[in-house]
Amino acid sequence: MSYQGRFRVWRGDDDAGELADYSVEVNEGEVVLDIIHRLQATQAPDLAVRWNCKAGKCGSCSAEVNGRPRLLCMTRMSTFAETDVVTVTPLRAFPVVRDLVTDVSFNYQKAREIPAFAPPKGVQPGEYRMAQEDVARSQEFRKCIECFLCQDTCHVVRDHEENKAAFAGPRFLMRVAELDMHPLDSADRVDAAQDKHGLGYCNITKCCTEVCPEHIKITDNALIPLKERVVSRKYDPIVWLGSKISRRS
């Protein structure tokens, strides 16, 4: 069942590099990460790749396979023909550290910009009561493994470095939605979603949803409802009046 597969793998750093050609043994049931590991063990011992669990649970081995953002551990070789050349490149939206490893610190910066869960006042530990159907909405977003494929594919930043400062990206806008839908979170997050985290940049093309390995409906269940909350507040005449009055005082 084995065959020699043809691969092109990016070797280099942020300044310079090239696609290197390799011929590597491929066995039944393998995924692209297996091939990268075999390359390391037999031909390219210093080939840099980030990985941990190899089971689609940690979100470390994010890269691009034939130009598509993918987890290397969840991309089965059986999805390619034996004659295909499989091209593996680092995430395009982030600076390359070396080979397939990118500097993903942008995401950790954005995580720090989202105000944390605000516990309800006067509710003691052990006394939190929530209905399953209410927690289920935020639980969907907490399935996120932070692979950052959505951050990589989102066209707002994929080829627009200049938008990065003002835009949290799908993963962290979803984090805002998650906290906003948390049954016991006591903070108001709607205005900041638009004004501080750049929700307005998103024009719901659903690219993020398409690449999500956890199949989270980022656009439909997080971003659109959040946009609706922003819109209903901005154009709600009573809210508008209230904000004018409070600003005057």
Place this chain on the structure above:
Amino acid sequence: MTEATSSTDVERYDFDVVVIGAGGAGLRAAIEAREQGMRTVILTKSLFGKAHTVMAEGGAAAAMGNVNPNDNWQVHFRDTLRGGKFLNNPRMAELHAKEAPDRVWELETYGALFDRTKDGKISQRNFGGHEYPRLAHVGDRTGLELIRTMQQKIVSLQQDDEREFGDGEKFLKVLHEFTVTEVLLDGQSVSGVFGYFRQDGRFAAFEAPAVIFAAGGIGKAFKVTSNSWEYTGDGHALAMRAGATLINMEFIQFHPTGMVWPPSVKGILVTESVRGDGGVLRNSEGNRFMFDYIPDVFKAQYATTEEEADRWYKDPENNKRPPELLPRDEVARAINNEVKEGRGSPHGGVFLDVSTRLPAEEITRRLPSMYHQFKELADVDITAEPMEVGPTCHYVMGGIEVDADTAAARVPGLFAAGEVSGGMHGSNRLGGNSLSDLLVFGRRAGTGAADYVRALGDKRPALAAADVAAAAEAALRPFAVAAEDHGPLENPYTLHAELQLTMNELVGIIRRDHEIRDALVKLDELDKRLPRVSVAGDRRFNPGWHLALDLRNMLVISRAVAMAALERTESRGGHTREDHPKMDPEWRQVNLVVALEGDTVTLTRQPVPTIRVDLLRLFDREELGKYLTAAELAVLDQEEATK
């Protein structure tokens, strides 16, 4: 070696507490140390949020009594000792059972969202070895929820510091993709640590009087494992080199249900929740074979017929639990035996079937990540057909010997929590007791370290420049090997593969005297070859170099495991000797302790801490008779008589 590669420049940092590892124990320890005012740094080999804890699926065991009000800490303690075959450090098991509920509830104040009961409390699920539904969970991704919750709590503490001091990292810093290669000492006491940034290979030394190891396990020394690349025994090995002792290293948990096919995913975990939620094990003849493997010590607690076992899911009060939910060591041995006797599945496992037990939509709701894992990696639809599963190296019960209350190791300034510590789980860990262990003892390690640092005042151990320089030189050695000429060069990947095969085949799930001896001979050979390991490329994110340095840790830990496994001539929990198949009450009183004298691994015996009489009274006399010696029972009877 180029100039950039050979540079021995070392960045210097100064902290109160260094936490090594960013899994559940490390994050909880860091939160505690920070909340007690310690300037704390977390050093982690992977990215922040990727720790191995995310692989934990089932849940966190805590006797909250939300689903069955009969549950309490005493019942949890009892289950934990039964699971560990009474070799547990009883004080650790007691603290764990008492404090786990508070630690779980606390997570809700950080923002965690556990699955709920009908009345809105945290839901709890059944699991192997637990008498009542006890595991707080989120579907089958509980570990991810724990990590994300504590990761976000750390961010929130940093946001507080940013507001108050204008510097979010004033008290709590996370340096990720950083590997520690040495613990440094001033006399006998910890003075700090040394290591390298994986991204660019630059060195850093941290002066700090307290170091908390939360570095996880050793699974990467074995071929078939559920553990990731990080699990190279760093914490165990570094602590030993610093003078700490390890206990119980012979006890390795082989999780009964790992994937067996396709080959590239062999070993990846299939959560015990599959069985907790109704899944059953069958052999190639279609029999639920676990009924044939209920050991005497558990006969009173497990169903003997399929009818009773099936009734238990609906009516646990009046029926005994199915034997599929025996502790992990029992199930793993049973599967191993079925396969050996020719009743295995096509790819060398057994069948785990949930498809005929629950409706499809129930399966995808309760076990979503298992559904995806099998669908995407094995092309198996678990709602329509059985899974094939077999044992996989999952967890090491053994670890750094610590004081139960403070998590302090024998070296002043060194603390340990989580999988890297030893004693809590005895000879076998119950599923669900790991996540709660991380929380309970992570917090205690944070407190222990903070108390220690406060007590030192300004008499802090100092980092010695010569030690830092020596550590830098040692870390660079694999690059320099090529320049010398003392024999053939070694490939780190080849050496690693040989080690994994040796441990898997010779010190694996079933052990024999002569095979362990063969393993020790092979380890001698690998030790000799280790200095010849050479690496290509430079210091920027170079996995070959990283593995070359990790190999040193895996080799010394493998030796510790093999030596302890050879010494213990009985079978108990995660240590099965084919040539000594019985559990021996005399051995229950013995902990095997490994340490390093120079480069030599030493092995000594010491008594297991005594179980207090009030804790022993939680068990009936007949059950104790299965574990304790006649002499121990006589003492107990005397106490009872004078009461």
